[in-house]
Amino acid sequence: MPAPAASVLFVCIHNAGRSQMAAGFLRHLAGDRVEVRSAGSAPGDRVNPAAVAAMAELGIDISDRIPRILTTEAVQASDYVITMGCGDACPYFPGRKYLDWTLDDPAGRGVEAVRPIRDEIRGLVEGLVAEIDARSGQEG
Numbered sequence: 001m002p003a004p005a006a007s008v009l010f011v012c013i014h015n016a017g018r019s020q021m022a023a024g025f026l027r028h029l030a031g032d033r034v035e036v037r038s039a040g041s042a043p044g045d046r047v048n049p050a051a052v053a054a055m056a057e058l059g060i061d062i063s064d065r066i067p068r069i070l071t072t073e074a075v076q077a078s079d080y081v082i083t084m085g086c087g088d089a090c091p092y093f094p095g096r097k098y099l100d101w102t103l104d105d106p107a108g109r110g111v112e113a114v115r116p117i118r119d120e121i122r123g124l125v126e127g128l129v130a131e132i133d134a135r136s137g138q139e140g
Contacts, residue, residue: 005136007035008128009078015040015067017048017106018084021118024055024062025125034132039074043067051106054114058122080128099128 010019
């Protein structure tokens, strides 16, 4: 099996909503072509149930995911570091591509309020996959 075209780390504060949805979309869209990680600066104890429900509507299961603490090693091992509201909690390493996606926090919201956030994340992840594929010369 070829090495992944890129490694991506999604970071939000609780690693329970936005970053988990983004990781779910990237796994779904890119499969084994991209290594996917997610983490939070202050991880919650479980993934947001509204985020799980919103993703399940699209046939993507993130119910088994566990919020993880952001580590320096995870950042160092990633080609792309995408933050979603964690501010300056993310360590900086030269040679990584840093993106900040400004997204509403789905914490404490019902699935109706999470759907537009989910859909915005899907569009951003689709753009990311296109960029990764273009850089690696692969068709997706």
